[in-house]
Amino acid sequence: MSILQTLILFSFLLSASHAAVQDFCVGDLSAPEGPAGYSCKKVSAVTVNDFVFSGLSVAGNTSNLIKAAVTPAFVTQFPGLNGLGISLARLDIAPGGVIPLHTHPGGSEVLFVIQGSISVGFISSSANTVYLKTLNKGDSMIFPQAIALPIECW
Numbered sequence: 001m002s003i004l005q006t007l008i009l010f011s012f013l014l015s016a017s018h019a020a021v022q023d024f025c026v027g028d029l030s031a032p033e034g035p036a037g038y039s040c041k042k043v044s045a046v047t048v049n050d051f052v053f054s055g056l057s058v059a060g061n062t063s064n065l066i067k068a069a070v071t072p073a074f075v076t077q078f079p080g081l082n083g084l085g086i087s088l089a090r091l092d093i094a095p096g097g098v099i100p101l102h103t104h105p106g107g108s109e110v111l112f113v114i115q116g117s118i119s120v121g122f123i124s125s126s127a128n129t130v131y132l133k134t135l136n137k138g139d140s141m142i143f144p145q146a147i148a149l150p151i152e153c154w
């Protein structure tokens, strides 16, 4: 049974207020998260490991109703992403699995297929059109923000 694996990169809208004054703002997860993200960890406490995340090496468990699993690498799992306007996720989908229709109001998405084939698409309300495509290993597709996005694997 071949399991589809995809890597999803999200690019979120944000203000660039942190970027102007320092190179990075590793999230201090011990403080509450605000609308612009977490406050910055003290630079003296930052290590290279704040910029490295290995959690996407582990396949998600697809033994569920939708036969799919999303493994996030968001700021909560990967504090080095804080304030940069990007995040990642790993998507594992078993044959017959589906990611239900959903939207990403705050960010565009890049999907990159590492293994398998999927049918993906999005619905544009402004163009009143469905953009649907079968993607294979190595293919990428972008999903502009705020549009509906279904994903299906067979």
Ligand SMILES: *[C@@H]1O[C@H](CO)[C@@H](O)[C@H](O)[C@H]1NC(C)=O
Pocket (backbone or CB within 6 Å): 061, 062, 063, 064
């Ligand atoms: C995957 O999830 C199912 C259902 O919750 C569970 O029975 C199974 O043990 C899990 N498999 C792994 C490898 O964690």
